[in-house]
Amino acid sequence: AQSVAQPEDQVNVAEGNPLTVKCTYSVSGNPYLFWYVQYPNRGLQFLLKYITGDNLVKGSYGFEAEFNKSQTSFHLKKPSALVSDSALYFCAVRGASGGSYIPTFGRGTSLIVHP
């Protein structure tokens, strides 16, 4: 079975500071990894994904994530946070082949960026 852990329910950061939202996963074989963002009263927006290749993946709105196979992690990062980044962030994983092609989502991490 595949699973995702987002160990922090909430992350607080000051505007202009770097941010990290943590995600670890468990899946059989190679993973496909995803980050989504949900603004209040909105659906999920795709941010970025890791399928293969470079471990550092760049996505929308200046976000990036680093795939670390040995630590089974895929942490979301941004060098300089904006107040408008405040939202709910979901990490998701699915297997690259075999098993379930349906992604499993983490519980979500609320990011609050303070002015």
Next chain:
Amino acid sequence: SAVISQKPSRDICQRGTSLTIQCQVDSQVTMMFWYRQQPGQSLTLIATANQGSEATYESGFVIDKFPISRPNLTFSTLTVSNMSPEDSSIYLCSVELGANTDTQYFGPGTRLTVL
């Protein structure tokens, strides 16, 4: 990506009634998915809808409660039947896109409140 719309965006319904949610995509897609996001929770997959076949329901969800239609490659509906307050959730449709249909993209969601 694709443009995915849902109707209605929100509704308040009485216990025992039914609500049909529509999902429209601006391109043809093979797989469409329906998720539920209960307050403060992550996403739970209700069912997968393929055009021309019966929907595949996840454990804990049944067709009598959540009938799904998929009449063509750009449209699907989810009905929430005989509603109770426990059905109050955000309902999200999603589609698979990407070079290998490896990424899910979500509609804006339907916020349902059952009184």
